Amino acid sequence: MTITLASDEDGIAKAAALLAAGDVVAFPTETVYGLGGDARSDRAVARIYAAKARPGFNPLIVHLPDLAAVEAVAVVGPKARALAAAFWPGPLTLVLPLRADSGISPLVSAGLATVAVRVPAHPVAQRLLRAFGGPVAAPSANPSGRVSPTRADHVLDGLSGRIAAVLDGGPCAVGVESTIVLADPDPVLLRPGGLPLEALEAAMGGPLAMGDDAGKPNAPGQLSSHYAPAAGLRLAATQARPGEVLVGFGAVKGALSLSATGDLVEAASRLFQTLREADRLAGPAGHIAFAPVPEHGLGRAINDRLRRAAAPRA
Ligand code: TXA
Numbered sequence: 424m425t426i427t428l429a430s431d432e433d434g435i436a437k438a439a440a441l442l443a444a445g446d447v448v449a450f451p452t453e454t455v456y457g458l459g460g461d462a463r464s465d466r467a468v469a470r471i472y473a474a475k476a477r478p479g480f481n482p483l484i485v486h487l488p489d490l491a492a493v494e495a496v497a498v499v500g501p502k503a504r505a506l507a508a509a510f511w512p513g514p515l516t517l518v519l520p521l522r523a524d525s526g527i528s529p530l531v532s533a534g535l536a537t538v539a540v541r542v543p544a545h546p547v548a549q550r551l552l553r554a555f556g557g558p559v560a561a562p563s564a565n566p567s568g569r570v571s572p573t574r575a576d577h578v579l580d581g582l583s584g585r586i587a588a589v590l591d592g593g594p595c596a597v598g599v600e601s602t603i604v605l606a607d608p609d610p611v612l613l614r615p616g617g618l619p620l621e622a623l624e625a626a627m628g629g630p631l632a633m634g635d636d637a638g639k640p641n642a643p644g645q646l647s648s649h650y651a652p653a654a655g656l657r658l659a660a661t662q663a664r665p666g667e668v669l670v671g672f673g674a675v676k677g678a679l680s681l682s683a684t685g686d687l688v689e690a691a692s693r694l695f696q697t698l699r700e701a702d703r704l705a706g707p708a709g710h711i712a713f714a715p716v717p718e719h720g721l722g723r724a725i726n727d728r729l730r731r732a733a734a735p736r737a
């Protein structure tokens with residue numbers, strides 16, 4: 424049985440108590456819902472992997488309430504510090520050297536010498552992290568390889584009966600996962616996400632190097648099938664073919680639309696919800712087509728997720 428907790432004082436206290444008992448709890452962040460567990464507990468982290476049926480070699484992000492808490496688990500270099508000052512709390516994850524005395528379960532970092540950390544801005548996430556008082560490992564709260572959840576009922580669709588509770592904080596405002604950056608010595612973008620590349624580059628006063636898996640639209644060998652709906656997916660479509668559900672953007676109209684006005688912020692916040700709706704309309708044997716989305720601002724993260732959703736299934 425998975426219980427739904429309201430995001431009031433009582434619900435947050437119950438969620439924190441479940442985390443302290445080594446259980447896993449889904450909770451809202453400004454990007455997507457996370458599936459949280461005590462990052463110091465091998466058992467809790469193993470439960471996260473088990474609930475998601477996630478391959479064990481894929482490391483998790485550790486969520487902390489502020490920079491001081493981050494410094495207890497990771498080494499914050501000069502560039503990381505500048506990015507943290509500019510963008511935390513917010514949709515930015517930094518990959519940092521893991522401290523020897525971090526106490527973080529090796530299952531979290533999958534044995535790497537680095538750890539991904541993030542300070543979420545969502546008030547419910549902040550209150551939960553402070554009530555629990557420890558580091559919370561949390562991947563997105565969906566079965567591995569499926570569309571990320573941006574509402575509590577999305578979490579239940581995928582994980583009901585497999586996790587202790589979901590803390591309901593309403594829909595996520597940003598709608599795509601955090602931007603991941605390796606900050607020091609030289610910044611590298613590892614995943615485009617809810618913090619636009621342009622904002623990062625403006626704060627750093629120069630361009631960011633692209634990691635192997637980020638910002639490479641024409642490298643199909645590097646695309647794995649993540650975020651996958653059941654139906655097949657075609658990108659950059661301007662018209663629906665017979666039997667296709669077209670998801671529009673701006674001037675391209677469809678049965679659904681990411682944003683009728685061509686607003687990338689609205690489109691990001693609606694992306695995963697719209698993928699679910701299109702999947703339902705198309706049915707398992709059906710096809711989904713997406714209108715082109717410009718490759719700037721949050722459009723980068725949207726296109727990254729769509730390319731993965733359209734990639735051949737592993
Ligand atoms: O917005 C988000 O980031 C959400 C919310 C819940 O915070 N979380 C999220 O987690 O998207 P997840 O597990 O779905 O994605 C974590 C990503 C993975 O692609 C993983 O490879 C990368 O972070 N990652 C984690 N630790 C890393 C490390 N030490 N080095 C490089 N990449 C790392």
Ligand code: MG
Binds near residue numbers: 562563571
């Ligand atoms: Mg995920």
